[in-house]
Amino acid sequence: MWKTILRRFLVMIPQLFVLSLLIFIMAKFMPGDPFTGLITPETDPSVIEELREKAGLNDPWYTQYYHWITNALKGDFGDSYTYKVAVSTLIGERALNTLWLSLLSVFLLYAIGIPLGVLAGRFQDTILDKIIVFYSFISYAIPTFVLALIFLFLFGYQFPIFPTSGTVDVKYDPGSMAYYWNKIYHMLLPAITYALLGTVGIIQYLRTEIIDSKSMDYVKTARSKGLPISKVYSKHIFRNSILPIAAFFGFTITGLLGGSIFIETIFGYPGMGQLFISSIQSRDYSVITTLVMLFGFLALLGSLLSDIIMSIVDPRIRIE
Template identity: 80%
Template sequence: MWKTIVRRFLIMIPQLFVLSLIIFVMAQFMPGDPFTGKITPETDPARIEELREQAGLNDPWYQQYARWIGNAFQGDFGNSYTYKIEVSTLIGERAINTFWLSLLSAIFLYAIAVPLGVLAGRYNDSLFDRGVILYSFISFAIPTFVLALIFLYIFGYQLGWFPTSGSVDVTQEPGTFGYTMSKIYHMLLPAITYAVLGTTAIIQYLRTEVVDAKTMDYVRTARSKGIPMRKVYTRHIFRNSLLPVAAFFGFTITGLLGGSIFIETIFAFPGMGQLFISSIASRDYSVITALVMLYGFLALLGSLLSDIIMSIVDPRIRIE
């Protein structure tokens, strides 16, 4: 198993190299550059050209790429043209906000999806099951930005139950209990919205697995031995039904740092998703390339983690 894990990590190196090349070339085709937005009628064109020359934007693309990838291997992704700080520092600050928001979202997601999926499968074709299926269809059909706007309007502006923007109350001092509670309070509405939209797949997987498991021989054998149905569900059906969910758990873990572009943008939450959108709008190449590289690495890492988790949950599966 360990040999396979090391081999998979080694395979990631050329994959990330190819990804970095594609990302960098595509960034070069974007119209304009980081200094385009600074041009006004009063701007001296010579000064803008001087800034471009200092930033190396007039060099051939392959020279820019060689310089960028060499620095990237040393952990230096350059400076943000918009925020005027190091890209690694900027992403680190936003990644913390995104991580906690996504972690809270994942807690709500599984707290909603697992009970609904298992109970819908156990009492399939009942009124409760039909209600869960209807909920799944509605949550699947509604676009992310539509539900986010509805929740923001109702619970944020009309009822005033939750903040409508930001990640913390500016009057709170960092490190205090009030500061922590304020951050959680600001994350509740975006996290609930994110969770409601993400439950569909898990509910359907669990429901289908539970319905199928009820007809399996091991369930009949357990029932014939007089084992109560409650224990059959908790010890046999529930555990086996979680296998499809475990298969995606690795992507869920790595997705904690990916963030949600729509959720963070609509709720004005300063996370990775919002940073990605703002960087594209301002043509902040250094931030864009670093973020896409991070997303690519997280996708590859998620695939590996899913394989490892599956091998742990199901002893029949081994990574070879």
């Protein structure tokens, strides 16, 4: 397995190179540049042109790409034109916020989705099953930004239960227990919103697999031996039915780490998703290209993680 993992990482190198080239070229096709917003009727055009020349924006695109990729290999992704700090520092701060939100979202996602999927499959065609299926259809049909706006209005303003922006209140001292509880409190509403919309895949896959597994010969054999129905489900049906869910676990984690753009923007949560939107609006190319590269790497990493998780869950599967 370790040889395969190493080989997959080596294959990522040319994939990331091609991705970096495409990202850089597409960024250059965007209208304007980071200094376009500084232009006013009173601005001397020579000043803006001097800034562009100093930043190397007047160089040919391949020269700019060479400087950017060589510096990136050294860990230097340049400076943010908007925030006036190193891109690595800026993304590092936002990535930590996204990491905590992702962990809570994944926990709620599977804590809600797996029990509902099991109940729907076990009690097929009952009222409970129909309610769960109806919920999954509704959650699939509602766009993310619509539910986020509804929850923000209801639980942020109409019934102010949760905060509407930020990661923690300033009155708490960093490192204290109250500080961490307050951070969780700020993450609850966006995490619940994502979890409620993301459970549809888990519920449908798990329900279908459980229904199919109930008619398998190994289940009939276990029932004929007198095993309690609870053990049949926990030791036989559930273990085999969870495989499709495990296959998407890596993608789920890395996808969330990439930042949920709508969730973070609507709830004013300063993560990588919100940073990506603000960077596009301000044409902060150094931040945009670095974030898209990071998102691409996480997508490739998610594929590898899913294969590894599948091989752990099911010993019959080995990535060779």
